[in-house]
Amino acid sequence: MLTFVHFFEQIKQMKDYDFEAIESKWRERWKANGTYRTEEVSEKEKLYVLDMFPYPSGAGLHVGHPLGYIASDIYSRYKKLNGYNVLHPMGYDSFGLPAEQYAIQTGQHPAITTEQNINRYREQLDLIGFSYDWSRQVKTSDPSYYKWTQWIFLKLFDSWYNNTTDKAEKIETLVAEFEKNGNQEVEAVNACEEIFDASTWKGFNEKKQQEILLDYRLTYISNSVVNWCPELGTVLANDEVKDGVSERGGYPVEQREMRQWSMRIGAYSERLLQGLETLDWTDSLKEIQRNWIGKSVGASVHFDIDGNENQLEIFTTRPDTIFGATFMVLAPEHELVNELTSTDQKEEVEQYIIRTKTRTERDRLSDVKTVSGAFTGSYAIHPFTGEKIPIWIADYVLAGYGTGAVMAVPSGDQRDWDFANHFGLEIPAVIEGTDVSQGANDDKTGVLINSSFLDGLKVKDAIKRILFEIEKKGIGERQTNYKMRDAVFSRQRYWGEPVPMYFKDGVPYPVAEKDLPVILPEVDKYLPTEDGEPPLGRAENWAYQPEGDSNSYPLELNTMPGWAGSSWYFMRYMDPDNTDEFVSKDKLNYWKNVDVYLGGAEHATGHLLYFRFWTKVLHDLGYVSFDEPAKKLINQGMILAEDGQKMSKRYGNVVNPDDIIKSFGADSLRLHEMFLGPIEQHKPWNTKGIEGVHRFLKKYWRMVHNSNNEFSVTEETPTKEEYKALHKAIKKVGEDNNRFSFNTSVSTFMVAVNELIDLKCNKREIIEGLTILLNPHCPYITEEIWEKLGHSDSIVNTQWPEFNEEYLIESNFSYPVSFNGKMRFKLELPLALSKEEVENKVLGNEQSAKYLEGKSPKKVIVVPGRIVNVVV
RNA sequence: GCCGAAGUGGCGGAACUGGUAGACGCGCUGGAUUCAAAAUCCAGUUCCUUCUGGGAGUGCGGGUUCGAUUCCCGCCUUCGGUACCA
Numbered sequence: 001m002l003t004f005v006h007f008f009e010q011i012k013q014m015k016d017y018d019f020e021a022i023e024s025k026w027r028e029r030w031k032a033n034g035t036y037r038t039e040e041v042s043e044k045e046k047l048y049v050l051d052m053f054p055y056p057s058g059a060g061l062h063v064g065h066p067l068g069y070i071a072s073d074i075y076s077r078y079k080k081l082n083g084y085n086v087l088h089p090m091g092y093d094s095f096g097l098p099a100e101q102y103a104i105q106t107g108q109h110p111a112i113t114t115e116q117n118i119n120r121y122r123e124q125l126d127l128i129g130f131s132y133d134w135s136r137q138v139k140t141s142d143p144s145y146y147k148w149t150q151w152i153f154l155k156l157f158d159s160w161y162n163n164t165t166d167k168a169e170k171i172e173t174l175v176a177e178f179e180k181n182g183n184q185e186v187e188a189v190n191a192c193e194e195i196f197d198a199s200t201w202k203g204f205n206e207k208k209q210q211e212i213l214l215d216y217r218l219t220y221i222s223n224s225v226v227n228w229c230p231e232l233g234t235v236l237a238n239d240e241v242k243d244g245v246s247e248r249g250g251y252p253v254e255q256r257e258m259r260q261w262s263m264r265i266g267a268y269s270e271r272l273l274q275g276l277e278t279l280d281w282t283d284s285l286k287e288i289q290r291n292w293i294g295k296s297v298g299a300s301v302h303f304d305i306d307g308n309e310n311q312l313e314i315f316t317t318r319p320d321t322i323f324g325a326t327f328m329v330l331a332p333e334h335e336l337v338n339e340l341t342s343t344d345q346k347e348e349v350e351q352y353i354i355r356t357k358t359r360t361e362r363d364r365l366s367d368v369k370t371v372s373g374a375f376t377g378s379y380a381i382h383p384f385t386g387e388k389i390p391i392w393i394a395d396y397v398l399a400g401y402g403t404g405a406v407m408a409v410p411s412g413d414q415r416d417w418d419f420a421n422h423f424g425l426e427i428p429a430v431i432e433g434t435d436v437s438q439g440a441n442d443d444k445t446g447v448l449i450n451s452s453f454l455d456g457l458k459v460k461d462a463i464k465r466i467l468f469e470i471e472k473k474g475i476g477e478r479q480t481n482y483k484m485r486d487a488v489f490s491r492q493r494y495w496g497e498p499v500p501m502y503f504k505d506g507v508p509y510p511v512a513e514k515d516l517p518v519i520l521p522e523v524d525k526y527l528p529t530e531d532g533e534p535p536l537g538r539a540e541n542w543a544y545q546p547e548g549d550s551n552s553y554p555l556e557l558n559t560m561p562g563w564a565g566s567s568w569y570f571m572r573y574m575d576p577d578n579t580d581e582f583v584s585k586d587k588l589n590y591w592k593n594v595d596v597y598l599g600g601a602e603h604a605t606g607h608l609l610y611f612r613f614w615t616k617v618l619h620d621l622g623y624v625s626f627d628e629p630a631k632k633l634i635n636q637g638m639i640l641a642e643d644g645q646k647m648s649k650r651y652g653n654v655v656n657p658d659d660i661i662k663s664f665g666a667d668s669l670r671l672h673e674m675f676l677g678p679i680e681q682h683k684p685w686n687t688k689g690i691e692g693v694h695r696f697l698k699k700y701w702r703m704v705h706n707s708n709n710e711f712s713v714t715e716e717t718p719t720k721e722e723y724k725a726l727h728k729a730i731k732k733v734g735e736d737n738n739r740f741s742f743n744t745s746v747s748t749f750m751v752a753v754n755e756l757i758d759l760k761c762n763k764r765e766i767i768e769g770l771t772i773l774l775n776p777h778c779p780y781i782t783e784e785i786w787e788k789l790g791h792s793d794s795i796v797n798t799q800w801p802e803f804n805e806e807y808l809i810e811s812n813f814s815y816p817v818s819f820n821g822k823m824r825f826k827l828e829l830p831l832a833l834s835k836e837e838v839e840n841k842v843l844g845n846e847q848s849a850k851y852l853e854g855k856s857p858k859k860v861i862v863v864p865g866r867i868v869n870v871v872v
Numbered sequence: 873g874c875c876g877a878a879g880u881g882g883c884g885g886a887a888c889u890g891g892u893a894g895a896c897g898c899g900c901u902g903g904a905u906u907c908a909a910a911a912u913c914c915a916g917u918u919c920c921u922u923c924u925g926g927g928a929g930u931g932c933g934g935g936u937u938c939g940a941u942u943c944c945c946g947c948c949u950u951c952g953g954u955a956c957c958a
Contacts, residue, residue, distance in 0.1 A: 016911090243955095284876045288953055291875065296957070316958060329958090401957045408958085414873095415956055483957050604953075675897070677885055680877095682951080686884065692897045698912095735888080744886070747896035754896095816892035821939045823892050861938050867891045871938050 294483025
């Protein structure tokens, strides 16, 4: 009998806070009532809070993935309670390699696996209780979505970058100019080496004209050296290669020349750089982008070549050191190498070129210390001294940067110094005080020597002077270079957006807009064809018949890279079902750009650059009013496994949120993830710690339930202390939420609940306020208690409580009294006292005598309401 | 090498503009309750110490200040980015 009673006791206690019942109840209600439907264009102020959408992998979510989602969800809910119309959507970056690799192995269509993974993700996300408006979901692999990705591609194809207006313009304006004046006057970012006048242009045949235009278009096809990954069977963008291996999979990458689509992101280097100044992103992330863009200001100088009509164009950031140039170095791939190589040196040079070619990117990276090179046998003429300076080739000069040639100043550049030192070339000092026996001096300070008319000038002034002289002589000009290369846009893959282009006479033409989307065709296998064509080469009837043309033409076989769909998805959420436009003007004008964007810092040189780039292009073309996609960016840190390692299947240390939710509930999971530490920081998961926040929720539950677990609040007017406890929390939580400091807001909740429990408070007014404060962090339990408090409308439609300063005003303050900066004791004094009165009270206090040791104090600092410090 | 961020108890972390270092939580110790356990509650918990007290203490060494985790200078360590970019 006794045990029987105990058994019931236990059941009752277990049911205390029945998170499972509460959470499933509200999940259903929220869904049925469309609680999280976002208002369309409204009178309210808008706020756009966005998470980086996930690639739905087969492994599902682990406990680290939702960290940022929880933070943005809390912020969204908090802002909604404060009267904003909040757009907080979610979707899937659903094209990508893993689904395709799986398809290759199993024959399963990637669309099927992707769909399964998405469903699994959705189930997991739904458990956590996010306030996403799922009616706005986007999937990049959905034809209704990628139709517009293809459309934007066509817009880029149909544009050129006008340096005079400093923006992208429609290609027709360029054609008009060609027809009027040729390209002589055009200031454009381009790769066209030909100069022609109007009549020449008109004389070109269609093919030639198209080829020339391709040199100007923002997206273009060209033969370029690319990162080819044989293992993945595709090319990779620079940001997808780390340390000479592929970021995904870690497979070797080699350089190969291929015909590829690229995007002229280089046209936007300066604006991408300048735009950073206007963004509220972390300094470290902005710095990563700055370095990646890699601006350097200098000059290009043409050197005559002894006995040769060509000139050698070099780029230097230190034109002032030109008198210290004792040799020239060309990249082994430089176009003049052949011509400049003398018969004597031919063998050595060829040997060297073969050697550098066979070295992989990786070897080259791992072996930067070894100095190597070969003399061509030719000499350049120094433009100011007329001296002959030998021309070498060496692989420390990169073909892809600047002009692929440098003037070597061994006293001013360590690489040149190493080279000169190794081959026994001269190293004359050109900056006063340089010890050339030790190494180069690359300081931009000091005074020039051995430099003719520059002698005695400071570096800064010498640069100005030499630029003037160079330009006067007509042998060069000021020039700015950027490290960032154009982005390769082709992937030899199946599971991506088809490029909406077809080929006629070897020239690419756009598919008509009305024929979009170009639907990804079915193929028998997801592998390259026998001829080494991409998988789309297996598709039947992969051709396009333009309107009014009786022929059909082969479509492009490459697909777009992973970053295509993610470069504009934030706009589609505003108007996901629009079939006429990528997004309507009205909606774009209301929602504008993202106010807060949450995601990992690993996308710094990839997605986050590309999505700024596309936004700027769409801005230039008049489609969007803003030219930066996200005003504020927060990089959430990683949650590591309990062992401090990365959470990964490989280490067997993955914690699944579903399990945590089963044992503690989603509210506990949410609170715990926030309580772990600052959002931007990496921090280890701690399963034990979740009991702390779970205990807190139980305490909160018991505040408003009696020992029989019956809901119980009183209607009494709260005391001053109770108001104080609540209003302290209103103030602090509001401040914390605004600055994404959710770990401290959780601790504020705990303090408030502890205080109110000490006060035995279950008064309606206080409980209601507290419940609203808690709601963004733990939506389920607060919704339940809100209902029990007698509200028929969801808590998400209520208002954040107003903070009233009066409840915090105190008449006394317990002063910490320090002697020589050490806190010794506390003394409670009225806040109304003047500094003098405080000083007198403190010195008159018996405890002070001990620390004064009979001496009289030198000085007493009184900061009213803060501290007293006595200097002895 | 260069650039950036960060170093606080046994652990995660707090201290927002220079003003009581260690909030809050985990863990640990002791106690109450219980036949017992779970759950819950109470007390303690930076280190040293000659313990109604005293001393040290926010990576290390200096400095500014009545007062420094916070500001300045120099170093060390960890993490991230980048890597012959002329």
